[in-house]
Amino acid sequence: xxxxxxxxxxxxxxxxxxxxxxxxxxxxxxxxxxxxxxxxxxxxxxxxxxxxxxxxxxxxxxxxxxxxxxxxxxxxxxxxxxxxxxxxxxxxxxxxxxxxxxxxxxxxxxxxxxxxxxxxxxxxxxxxxxxxxxxxxxxxxxxxxxxxxxxxxxxxxxxxxxxxxxxxxxxxxxxxxxxxxxxxxxxxxxxxxxxxxxxxxxxxxxxxxxxxxxxxxxxxxxxxxxxxxxxxxxxxxxxxxxxxxxxxxxxxxxxxxxxxxxxxxxxxxxxxxxxxxxxxxxxxxxxxxxxxxxxxxxxxxxxxxxx
Amino acid sequence: xxxxxxxxxxxxxxxxxxxxxxxxxxxxxxxxxxxxxxxxxxxxxxxxxxxxxxxxxxxxxxxxxxxxxxxxxxxxxxxxxxxxxxxxxxxxxxxxxxxxxxxxxxxxxxxxxxxxxxxxxxxxxxxxxxxxxxxxxxxxxxxxxxxxxxxxxxxxxxxxxxxxxxxxxxxxxxxxxxxxxxxxxxxxxxxxxxxxxxxxxxxxxxxxxxxxxxxxxxxxxxxxxxxxxxxxxxxxxxxxxx
Numbered sequence: 001x002x003x004x005x006x007x008x009x010x011x012x013x014x015x016x017x018x019x020x021x022x023x024x025x026x027x028x029x030x031x032x033x034x035x036x037x038x039x040x041x042x043x044x045x046x047x048x049x050x051x052x053x054x055x056x057x058x059x060x061x062x063x064x065x066x067x068x069x070x071x072x073x074x075x076x077x078x079x080x081x082x083x084x085x086x087x088x089x090x091x092x093x094x095x096x097x098x099x100x101x102x103x104x105x106x107x108x109x110x111x112x113x114x115x116x117x118x119x120x121x122x123x124x125x126x127x128x129x130x131x132x133x134x135x136x137x138x139x140x141x142x143x144x145x146x147x148x149x150x151x152x153x154x155x156x157x158x159x160x161x162x163x164x165x166x167x168x169x170x171x172x173x174x175x176x177x178x179x180x181x182x183x184x185x186x187x188x189x190x191x192x193x194x195x196x197x198x199x200x201x202x203x204x205x206x207x208x209x210x211x212x213x214x215x216x217x218x219x220x221x222x223x224x225x226x227x228x229x230x231x232x233x234x235x236x237x238x239x240x241x242x243x244x245x246x247x248x249x250x251x252x253x254x255x256x257x258x259x260x261x262x263x264x265x266x267x268x269x270x271x272x273x274x275x276x277x278x279x280x281x282x283x284x285x286x287x288x289x290x291x292x293x294x295x296x297x298x299x300x301x302x303x304x305x306x307x
Numbered sequence: 308x309x310x311x312x313x314x315x316x317x318x319x320x321x322x323x324x325x326x327x328x329x330x331x332x333x334x335x336x337x338x339x340x341x342x343x344x345x346x347x348x349x350x351x352x353x354x355x356x357x358x359x360x361x362x363x364x365x366x367x368x369x370x371x372x373x374x375x376x377x378x379x380x381x382x383x384x385x386x387x388x389x390x391x392x393x394x395x396x397x398x399x400x401x402x403x404x405x406x407x408x409x410x411x412x413x414x415x416x417x418x419x420x421x422x423x424x425x426x427x428x429x430x431x432x433x434x435x436x437x438x439x440x441x442x443x444x445x446x447x448x449x450x451x452x453x454x455x456x457x458x459x460x461x462x463x464x465x466x467x468x469x470x471x472x473x474x475x476x477x478x479x480x481x482x483x484x485x486x487x488x489x490x491x492x493x494x495x496x497x498x499x500x501x502x503x504x505x506x507x508x509x510x511x512x513x514x515x516x517x518x519x520x521x522x523x524x525x526x527x528x529x530x531x532x533x534x535x536x537x538x539x540x541x542x543x544x545x546x547x548x549x
Contacts, residue, residue, distance in 0.1 A: 095397070099369070102396035106418040107327040113421050114335060127327045216371060 004080070011076065015069045026062045030055055093266070100138045104131035126177075133175050137209060141266050144202055148273050154196040156278060158303035161193060161226055161233065162186050168201055169224060172208050178219065179212055185225045193233045193298035199274045203282075206267040207237050207294055214292070215241025228300065232280075237294040243286045251284040271296075317432055318342045320361035322352040322378070323394065324370050328417075332365070335421055341428075349373035353381070360386050363432055365424075366411075368395040368402070376409055383410045384471045387461030388439060390431040394419070408514070410473030438474055438481075445481060450547040452523030452532035456480065463522055470522060475500050479515050483533065483543035492540040516541055 037051045108131045111124045166184045173180045193200075211220050217240070226235040244251075251268055268284060275282040275296055285293040319341045323329035326347065333345040344359060346352040349370045356364070364382060368375035379391055391413075393406045398416035406414045412431045415424060441458045448455050455464040461477050463470045472480070478500035483491055493512045501511075516535075520527045534542045 095399075099396040102417045103325050103328065106396070107325065107331060109418045110328065110331040110335060110421060114331065124331075127331065131327055 008076070008080070011073065015073050018069065019066050022062050022065060026058055029058050033058075096266075097138065097142055101135065104134045104138075107131045108135075130177070137205065140202070141206070141270060144270055145266055148270065148277065154199055154274075154277055156194055156196050158192045158301035159195050159197050159200065161190055161235070162188075164197075165200075165204075165224070165226070169204055169208070172201075172205050173222075176208065176212050180208065181219055181221045183221070183223045185223070187227050189228065190226055191228055191233060192301040192303065194301040194303075195278050195280075195298055196274075199278060203271045203274055203296070204237075206271050210267050211239040211241055211292060214244065215239055217241060229297075231300050233298045233300050235296040235298065237296065238291060239293075240291050243288050243290045243292060245288050246286070251286065315340060316342060317362045318344075318359055319428070320344050320346060320352065320355050320359075320364040320389075322346045322349070322364060322370065322375070323367045324348060325367070336428075339425055347371075349375075349378050352378060356382060356386055356389070361389055362435065363390040363392065363428060365392050365394050365428075368393060368397060368406070376405060379406070379409045379411060383473060387471050388435065390435040390474065392424075392427060392431060394424075407475075408518075410471075410475075412474055434478070435474060438477055441481075442485075444548070445484065448549045449484065450549055451480065451484065451543070451545065453525050454523045455549065456523075465522060475515060476519060479512070480519060483541060484546045487543050487546045490536040490539045490542045494540075496540065512540075 033051050033055045037048060108128060111128050111131075115124055165186065169182055169184055173182045208222065211222055221240040223238045224235065225238075226233055228234075271294065272282045272284075275298075279299050281297045283295045285295070319336055321329055321333050321336070321343055323332060323345070324347050329345050329347060333343045336343045344355045344361065346355045349372045352364075352366075352370075355361070366375045366379060366382075370378070375393060375395070379393070382389060382391065391411045393411045393414045394417060395402070395406075395414070396417045403414050403416075412434065413427050415427060438461075439459075445458050447459075448457050450456070453465055454470075456472075457463070458477060458481055461472045461474070463472055479496055482496060482499050496512050516533060517527075520530050520533055523532045524530050525532075532544055534544060536542050
């Protein structure tokens with residue numbers, strides 16, 4: 001950081017010195033041209049026009065040069081500010097991910113120690129499975145974030161939601177045992193969507209985990225509905241959790257976390273980023289006591305064969 | 308460490324919002340002979356310590372309805388005798404220092420070994436018990452500088468305002484008071500007030516002295532009650548029994 005500050009200071013000094021030198025040079029040249037013009041006399045209009053043109057050229061070139069220097073300086077300052085902000089965000093992210101990994105690890109170690117000392121309760125095995133799923137999910141999210149940020153490709157195809165979405169959600173819900181009560185209601189006439197099926201699974205898993213972690217309920221009710229709207233399919237996800245006071249536009253911000261939240265600030269960001277990559281859109285709504293709602297707008301598939 | 312009779316029935320409060328961690332910890336501590344209450348939020352922790360004054364509290368820093376650091380301050384004010392151990396996944400030095408300065412007796416980073424936790428619990432309970440046994444000459448209220456200190460209640464009154472003393476503040480002040488008029492070395496202060504499984508430095512003692520001076524000195528910039536003895540440590544100049 002100290003090196004960057006020294007380099008930035010040196011750059012500013014260089015720009016200011018060059019600017020001052022250039023302005024002095026231009027003023028001197030302009031003055032000299034004026035003097036030569038008065039010496040040669042104004043009778044010769046061709047010479048006078050030549051002097052005036054040279055003067056304009058010197059002033060114009062110097063102005064462009066100075067503006068370029070200032071623009072590059074401003075660009076460098078902006079890039080530096082953006083990278084600093086990103087670096088702070090990454091630092092916060094790694095702190096969160098470390099926390100998210102350490103917590104299930106603590107639980108796994110406590111249970112493994114108990115088993116090693118002779119405790120053979122099935123409950124310990126259930127907790128071990130739950131914690132290992134949580135670890136797996138956190139690792140998946142981190143890898144998906146790296147893939148999305150690196151511009152990794154998506155395999156978009158025609159995905160029929162009816163049947164497939166119900167099976168996907170049932171599988172995801174099974175990982176949370178009895179903590180989730182799921183209701184899926186899809187229109188019979190629902191067209192397929194143009195999407196990456198793996199990305200849609202990741203979106204659903206993140207939404208469900210978000211509900212389970214933040215609902216502050218022993219048993220969370222989740223309702224998923226979908227309907228056709230023009231050339232789009234709107235999928236609505238809703239839970240009956242505690243909701244949050246975080247503003248809607250802040251939900252889904254990378255590394256954004258609510259007060260007291262121990263999440264990594266990645267789940268909803270991934271939902272929004274994946275929807276955007278598939279040409280769709282995700283909007284989130286929540287208020288204290290009013291649960292959480294996500295509205296996902298997919299492009300309807302034009303592949304009639306999949307319907 | 309024997310997990311069988313280690314607990315000797317001491318009452319513990321575990322404040323942990325991660326259900327699996329909290330339940331397994333509570334079960335294992337019960338197996339080790341402790342009486343355990345589990346609270347999954349700050350609100351439930353408040354109810355629990357009002358209902359059963361715990362001798363030691365294991366406190367997670369991140370809670371759904373509050374911050375463990377703030378809760379430690381409340382707990383210290385409500386139950387000065389209770390020992391506090393922070394259990395947290397945030398292991399950075401700044402948070403550790405913050406936790407200890409807030410009056411925690413120890414700070415353990417997740418994931419930890421259960422036997423190490425048991426050892427630290429035993430050490431904390433032992434120190435808390437030692438502090439609770441106030442010798443005759445220190446009982447009641449004593450005046451140290453501008454503060455009226457009650458070692459039995461872990462509290463100090465300055466100009467009508469009550470301050471809860473942390474266990475370490477109490478231990479350092481009591482050690483200095485027991486040798487009034489004589490210099491006490493930094494190493495001895497570290498030895499008596501900190502446990503062997505912590506890693507404090509002489510600077511840690513200096514920070515505690517700065518805080519104690521703010522409490523007892525009429526003018527903390529020109530200390531006369533707790534004097535620095537160059538190259539040795541600190542000397543308490545006056546203790547007046549009331």
